[in-house]
Amino acid sequence: MKKRAVRQAARFAFLLASAVLLSACVTREPFIPAHLPAGAQTSVELDATPFFPQDKYQCGPAALATVLVASSADTTPEALVPVVYLPARKGSLQVEMQAAPRRFNRLSYSLSRNLESVIEELAAGRPVLVLHNYGLSFWPKWHYAVVIGYDAATDKFILRSGKKRRQEWRARTFMVAWHHGGRWAMVVLRPGETPASADPTLYLEAAADFERGASPADSRLAFDAAVQRWPAEPVAWIGRGTAEYRAGNFSGAARDYAAALRLDPNNVGARNNLAQSLLDLGCPAQALEQLQAVKIDALASPLREAVLDTRKHIEAAVTSTPVVDPIRCPSQL
Amino acid sequence: MKHSPWRKFAVGILSVAILNMGMMGAASAGVVDTAELVTADRAADMSVVRSQLDRAEVRAQMEKMGLDAAAVDRRVASLNDRELHRLAVDMQNAPAGGDAVWLVGAVFIVLIILELTGVIDIFKKT
Numbered sequence: 001m002k003k004r005a006v007r008q009a010a011r012f013a014f015l016l017a018s019a020v021l022l023s024a025c026v027t028r029e030p031f032i033p034a035h036l037p038a039g040a041q042t043s044v045e046l047d048a049t050p051f052f053p054q055d056k057y058q059c060g061p062a063a064l065a066t067v068l069v070a071s072s073a074d075t076t077p078e079a080l081v082p083v084v085y086l087p088a089r090k091g092s093l094q095v096e097m098q099a100a101p102r103r104f105n106r107l108s109y110s111l112s113r114n115l116e117s118v119i120e121e122l123a124a125g126r127p128v129l130v131l132h133n134y135g136l137s138f139w140p141k142w143h144y145a146v147v148i149g150y151d152a153a154t155d156k157f158i159l160r161s162g163k164k165r166r167q168e169w170r171a172r173t174f175m176v177a178w179h180h181g182g183r184w185a186m187v188v189l190r191p192g193e194t195p196a197s198a199d200p201t202l203y204l205e206a207a208a209d210f211e212r213g214a215s216p217a218d219s220r221l222a223f224d225a226a227v228q229r230w231p232a233e234p235v236a237w238i239g240r241g242t243a244e245y246r247a248g249n250f251s252g253a254a255r256d257y258a259a260a261l262r263l264d265p266n267n268v269g270a271r272n273n274l275a276q277s278l279l280d281l282g283c284p285a286q287a288l289e290q291l292q293a294v295k296i297d298a299l300a301s302p303l304r305e306a307v308l309d310t311r312k313h314i315e316a317a318v319t320s321t322p323v324v325d326p327i328r329c330p331s332q333l
Numbered sequence: 334m335k336h337s338p339w340r341k342f343a344v345g346i347l348s349v350a351i352l353n354m355g356m357m358g359a360a361s362a363g364v365v366d367t368a369e370l371v372t373a374d375r376a377a378d379m380s381v382v383r384s385q386l387d388r389a390e391v392r393a394q395m396e397k398m399g400l401d402a403a404a405v406d407r408r409v410a411s412l413n414d415r416e417l418h419r420l421a422v423d424m425q426n427a428p429a430g431g432d433a434v435w436l437v438g439a440v441f442i443v444l445i446i447l448e449l450t451g452v453i454d455i456f457k458k459t
Contacts, residue, residue: 056432060429083408086429089398089431095420096408098416099413211368242366
C-alpha cells in the first residue's frame with residue numbers, strides 16, 4: 001500500500017520535472033513585441049506611480065489607492081477599506097472597484113480585454129489596475145495589482161503588487177494570471193481625459209456614470225473631450241448639452257442637443273432635452289414644435305413620462321407667453 | 334415593540350422608494366440623464382421596481398457580509414442601477430481580489446509550465 005503511494009508520488013515528480021526541463025528547451029516567441037501597438041515605445045516604466053504595501057486581504061484598497069493617487073486624487077488605502085473591502089469575502093469586488101473613483105471626482109474606464117489596450121495606456125503614461133487569478137477556475141485566488149510598465153526587449157511587465165514595490169513578471173506568466181482573471185483591467189481618468197485605447201461607447205458609458213455625481217463643470221469637461229475626439233457620436237453631444245443645461249447655459253444646451261439630433265434624428269431623449277432647453281430659454285412655441293412629431297405612445301418608460309411632463313410644461317407656457325421673442329429664440333438650430 | 338419581518342421589509346422598500354423619488358426630482362430638472370439615454374436601447378427592462386429590489390438585496394447582503402449600516406448606506410448610494418443589479422445577482426461568487434497567496438502558487442506554476450510547454454495555449458483566441 002505504502003509502496004504504491006511512493007511510486008505514485010515519484011511518477012508525479014518525474015512528470016513535473018520533465019515538464020520543467022521541457023519548458024527550458026521550448027522557447028516560445030516573445031509576447032510583448034507581438035502585441036506592441038504602432039507608435040508605442042519599446043519600454044516604459046512609470047516610476048512616479050506611488051506604492052502602498054497591502055495589508056492582509058487588502059490588495060483592493062491598496063491597488064485602487066495606487067491608481068487614484070497617480071491621477072492626483074487625495075486618498076489612502078486605509079480610507080478606501082470602508083469603500084471597497086468586503087470582510088466576509090476577504091477581498092474587493094470589481095463592481096465596487098469601478099464605482100469608487102467617482103467618489104473622488106474621477107472616471108473609471110474598463111479596458112477592452114486585450115493586451116494592446118493595456119500597453120497603449122502604459123505608453124500614454126497611465127498605470128493600469130488588473131485582476132489576476134493565481135488559482136484554477138474551480139479554485140480561484142484573485143488578486144489586484146497595478147501594471148506600471150513593460151519592456152519589449154526582455155518581454156517583461158513591471159508591477160506594483162502586494163508588498164512588493166517593484167515586481168517583474170515574464171509577459172507569458174502575466175498573461176496566464178490575467179487571462180484566468182477574465183482579462184479585466186481598468187484605468188482612472190481625470191475629467192477631460194480620454195483613454196488612449198478608448199472605445200467611444202465604453203467611454204461614453206463611463207462618462208454617463210460619472211455625470212450623476214459630478215458638478216456640471218466637470219461633467220462638461222468629460223463630455224467635451226468626447227465631442228472633440230468622436231464628433232460623430234450623438235451621445236457625446238447630448239452629455240455636453242446636459243452639462244450646459246445644468247450649468248444654466250440653456251442656449252449652449254440647445255445647440256448641443258440640436259447637433260445630436262442632426263446625427264440621430266430619431267433620438268427622442270435628445271429631442272425632449274432640446275424642447276426643455278428651448279422652454280427654459282423662453283421659447284415655448286419652438287419647444288412645442290420639437291415635440292410635435294414625437295409618437296409618445298410608442299415610447300417606453302421612463303422616457304415616455306419625461307416627454308409627457310415636458311409637453312405639459314410647454315403647453316402651460318405657450319398659453320401664458322404666446323409672443324415669440326426673435327432675439328432670444330434661435331430661428332435655426 | 335415588535336414588528337413582523339414583513340412589515341419591516343415593506344417599510345424598507347417604501348423608504349428606499351421615497352428617497353429615490355426625492356433624488357430623481359433634485360437631480361434633473363427637466364432634462365433626461367445621459368446615463369438613461371446611453372442604456373435605454375440596451376437594457377429596456379431596467380424597471381424602477383427592479384432597481385429597488387436590487388438595492389434592497391445588495392443592502393441585505395452587504396450587512397450579512399460584515400459591513401455596518403452607515404458604510405452600507407454610502408456604498409449602495411454610490412452605485413448605479415446597472416452596478417446594483419450586477420451585485421444583487423452575483424455578490425457571493427463574483428471575483429473578490431484579496432491576497433496573492435503563494436501556497437496556491439504551486440498550482441499556478443503547473444499552469445504556467447503547461448502553457449510554456451504548449452500543452453495548453455490560452456492565447457490562441459487573440
